[in-house]
Amino acid sequence: MLGERVSRASTLLEDVDALLRRAGAHANDLEALAVGVGPGSFTGTRIGLAAAQGLALALDIPAAGVSTLDALAAGAPGAQTVIDARRREIFVAGPRVLAPADLALEHGTVLVGDGAIRYRELLEAAGAEVPPDDDERHLPRARFHAALARNFGPAELVEPLYVRQPDARPDK
């Protein structure tokens, strides 16, 4: 591994740029891309995928998508993954979206992810164990995305995992 950074979607490409500079590498050195496909913030997921598509087209390299739940799980063996889905819901393995109170828990289950942090009180009261907020395991690290990536192909075939439908009701 030449380097790793944790990024917010809005600074993704700045961080990619800094990461490569640090490693003394150029965009042209990239041979393939592993990209997180969610579930999570819809906009954040799209920023990652759009950037990956732009890079793949520009550099003529393949890409592979990795579920954010899988990347989290890879960094936290034995734990269950919980991602904040906003609107008082969470994304969990499946992937499924549900209310935190509806998550079936065994006593002592370790939960990681930003959803576990957000609903810590509720989940702990239900018997789960949530590591401290600053625990490494809450972050879906890019190195796990890279390690899990399989089946590299055209970037436009990498699909986002939204899990939830857009809420819009047809007129008729």
Next chain:
Amino acid sequence: MILGIETSCDETAAALVTLDGEIKANVVSSQADLHARYGGVVPEVASRRHLELVMPVLREALDEAGATLDEVERVAVTQGPGLVGALLVGLSTAKALAWARRLPLVPVDHLHGHVASLYLEPDPVEPPFICLLASGGHTLLLDVRAYGGFDVLGTTLDDAAGEAFDKGARLLGLGYPGGAAIDRLARGGDATAFSFPVARLDGLDFSFSGVKTSLLYAIRDLGDRLEACRSDLAASYQRAIVRALVQGALAAAEQAGRDTIAVVGGVAANSELRAALPGARFAPLALCTDNAAMIASAGRYSRPLPYPRYLDLDAYASRV
């Protein structure tokens, strides 16, 4: 060549334009059908679709131009105003593309883009001129003094002209987007059959919310006679909007002392408006509604941000 990318609303578009303003490719994939069943653009639905379409549209543009990315010297992309989630798809793609190829990038204001639809070959308009920008989200009277910018002389205080067309079309059961449908239906109608006065304001501002309400009442009053009057209603409604736009444009030209009036934006496609301003310059029909050729065109006139000084750019929803 300049690569233009536009994803501000419900059109996913890519274009290749030479530095001299010649269009080599102009690909627009409209999502109108997708949004029609919701009666308007649903931001999350639009953003998802942009992500699916942006690569195919880019590839098609390169194909159409018979070009490769090696020939692209600059990337121009819409930064705002528009739906932020939708804009971010185009902006992220553009940044990644430009960065990976070490190209400069020009963030383009969508409204500058509409104005720049006038600067393309084969028949470019030269500043200074008065520009009526009438689209789905804006109705502006602009004093365009130079290629790089403009002063706003007037704006709508409520609905945009295109929005008035869309809402009117909805009341008439014509579906979304409605401007072109009203235009078509109005052709067989009597524009003097109904009177829909548009509020006269001081200065160069517009107001279109009243005319929509008058249409609503007229439809209600007609009851089951509505069917027989639909084309008359469309013609009268269109006449009212077009009159207000024409009066505004002429008043602005007079006030600013400009000889040339130009019209851009989706509503510039309206046949009655085109006929009502015979001396004016209109954006070519293909460049009235959203497209990326106009964005690439605008990219000729602002200084590009050098590689990699555009990576922190963010999209914006509205001006100011």
